[in-house]
Amino acid sequence: MAIDQQSASPEPAPGYAGKRLVRGFSTTGGFVVTLFLTFLGLLAITFFIGRVIPIDPVLAVVGDRATQEQYDVAKIAMGLDRPLWMQFIAYVGNVFTGDLGMSVSTGRPVIEDLSRFFPATFEMATLGILIGCALGIPLGVTAAARQGSWLDQAIRVVGLLGYSVPAFWLGLVGLALFYARLRWVGGPGRLDIFYDGLVEPVTGMILVDSLLRGEIDIFWNAVSHIILPAAVLGFFSLAYIARMTRSFMLDQLSQEFVTTARVKGVPERVVIWRHAFNPIRVPLITVIGLSYAGLLEGSVMIETVFSWPGIGNYLTTALLNADMNAVLGATLVIGAVFIVINKISDVLYRVLDPRAR
Amino acid sequence: MTSPLLSVENLRVSFPTHTGRVEVVKGLTFTLGRERLGIVGESGSGKSMTGRSILKLIRKPGQVTADRLEFDGIDILSQSEKQMRAIRGARISMVMQDPKFSLNPVMTVGEQIAEALVTHQKLPRRDVQARIIEMLHAVRINDPERVAKLYPHEVSGGMGQRIMIAMMLIPEPELLIADEPTSALDVSVQAQVLDIIDELVRNKGMGLILISHDLNLVSRYCDRILVMNAGQVVEECAAGQLENAQHPYTKGLLAAMPVINETRDELPVLDRTQWAGT
Incomplete structure (x- = not known):
């Protein structure tokens, strides 16, 4: 029936994806309800885990x-x-x-703590995943398009390094080289000490807040501080994304419809991006979503090395101090992040894959 | 027959394996005018590889050599990738086997047909649309405006194959290679699809290479037949002369076909001893 409705409308305008997006939301049918129920389940799990662990609050x-x-x-x-x-x-x-109760270790309400720590992680993770996608996807596609070439080998080595290099080591080496030796980037922390606390937090993300206030020098200082830890995080997601992209692409490039495109005389660049890459956007979203959610959990290693006041650090400290309210609060936030990212991927599937509609 | 559309001499296609290069096409020679040529053979006889090597679509590490592989005076083997792209689709096209796999699942039918056209001709958007509708009509699709907006998973196999034909014929090529165009289809729609190919090819005076394993089908729709086995042509004859075939392999194939109203305890099986080890 949906098909009939579609044919009744005039030919699809270029802004068709927008319409699909709206339909993606509406066909999810009770999007908010499922979101709420999932969240309730998450609450139940965190609550009962909090009660059964042998710590007396x-x-x-x-x-x-x-x-x-x-x-x-x-x-x-x-x-x-x-x-x-x-x-x-x-x-x-x-x-x-x-x-969310009071935190025993910081003496502040947990919600207040989270609103300070989570944006720091969010900012770094978002920048990290952007770096990971911006480099990882083209690298993976290139590797697959030139399978077996030296470029492919090099990209695979990068992917392997991303799996095997310890995060703290890469962070330390990065700091030693780019901060201590070359002075290209700012050191640990989110800002230089004399900028600290100058911007009134609105979102808690210094990059955003400083721009909102028009404090360009603070913005650039924050950039110089965030770029290295975000690049380290980005490297790990890059490695993962590039490997997955490569294997998805190899799978697609051996499909018959790719040969069909070549038979039509379509240029190789179009064959690769339009015919082979477009169908893999859906599985890629899963990979990127999971990778992003992983970064939003906060990386204790990276946060410790870069003195980054993020949620990974907060959660670890709370755990060590048996600070149950803080642990539950942070777990809840991380769980909520996973739920939201999953929901966003669900909607994007429907937008990008006609078979899923 | 004037100068042939396609002339192939000693075409060889080989692939490396653990035990050395294996030739899947071993010295194929034929010429084709604006006529309908059928290539018949069993699985693995090299029919499809022949079709693909004419389009220079054998991917590495596969290797194609020939003393002569000329299309309309153009030496295919010496063409660059870029030059080949101008030939593929525009002058030589190919209908593939199974529309389930050979149509892009995330592009609408209309987008895919349009791509085949605009790759070779710059046309205003409205003209492209009109040509698509006209072409879909030509392959007997009712309601082409609606079908053009469908995705491949929303159409049946027979319709998918007609869409494939529309897509491959819209740039008006001079040679169409149909690589088992009906093997994936129901028997009931096979004839319909072949009739469409036949009609369009005749009307436009194109050359056709129909690759199939179905002798009857090929003899019905072609002027001339090549019978291939193990990478070689074993028999070449006019379609009507099939019953006079000389080669034991062809005779074996013909004998293996059951005839209606006939009682045979057992159909003969091909004697494969002479091809053992291939």
Whole structure:
């Protein structure tokens, strides 16, 4: 039936993809509902994991020298004497009102901590995945188009390095070379010390905030700080993306319809990009989405090496301090990121692949 | 017959294997005018490779050599990739076997046909559209405006193959190679598709190479038949003269075909001993 409706409309305008995007959203049918249900499932899992691990949240608050009375008072105040399901409902209610509890280790509300730490990771991961895609996809396509050539071999070596080089080592070497020796980039941290705290956080992403405020010199300083860690992250996703792109492309290039395109006399560049690459956009989105979600989890190694106040660092510190509210909060954010990225990929599938509509 | 459209002399196609190069086409020689030539043979006899080497589409590490491979006076083997692109589609085209695999799954039918045309002719958008509709009509597709907006997975096999034919004939080539164009189709639509090819080829005075393993089909739609086996032509005859075939292989093939209203306990099997080891 959808076909009939389509034929009734006049011939597709160039901006057809926009229409597909809208349809992608609407055909998802209760997009928001599924999103909500998935999120609820995530909440349940994080909550019960938080309750079954052998850490006493009361003890973490009152300290181990508290008397039994103090302990009981705190336990009741925290609502931990109630049945588990009531606690869960209260927890869900709190989460939806933006209350994730207090962090024991930082002494601030967890939500506030997350709104400081997550944008730092988000900024770095986004830049990283952009670098990874911008270089990884062309490299993978080139390698596949010239399978067996020295270029292909070189790209495969890069891909192999991306799997085998430790992140902290690459980060340290990068710092030693580009910061300490060549002075091309800024050092650890998000900004030079004298710029720190000058920009009022709006989104929490310094690159965005500084531009919003029109502080161009702060922007460039932030760029000089973020470029190296983002490039290191980008290198790892580049390696992965290039390898996957190469194997997807090799698969497509042996398909009959690619030969059909050659029979038509289509130039090789068009054969590769239009005929072989377009069909692999869907699996590539899966690869990129997973890779991006992985980066958004925060890389503890990279964040530690570059003194980056990101979510990976925050989560690790919280875990080591038995700071359960912070752990649950950070886990929730990471889970939510995965859900959102999955949903975005779902919608993009429908836009890019007519067979999935 | 004036100067031939295509002349092939001693065409050889080989591929490297672990045990050395294997020739899949071993010294094929034929000429083709603006006529319909059938190439028949069993699987692996080198029919498809012959078709692809005429378009210079044998990918490395495959190797094509010939004493002569000329299309309309052009030496195919000495053409650069760029020169070949001007010939492919525009002057020699090929209908492939299975529309399920040979049409791009993420482009609409119309886009794919348009591409075949605009690769060789710069035309205004409206003219392209008109030509597509006209061509789809020519391959007996009703409602071509609707079909042009469909994706390949939304059309049937028979329709897919007619779309393939439309796509390959829209730049008006002089030679069409049909590589088993009906093997993937239902028997009921095979004749329909071949009738369309036949009609269009005749009307435009094109040359046709029909590659098939179906002797009957080929003798019905072609003027001349080459019977190939193990990379070589074993028999060449006019389509009507098939029953007078001389070569034991051809005779074997003919004998292996059941005839209606006939009672035979067992159909004869080809004696393959002389080809053992190939």
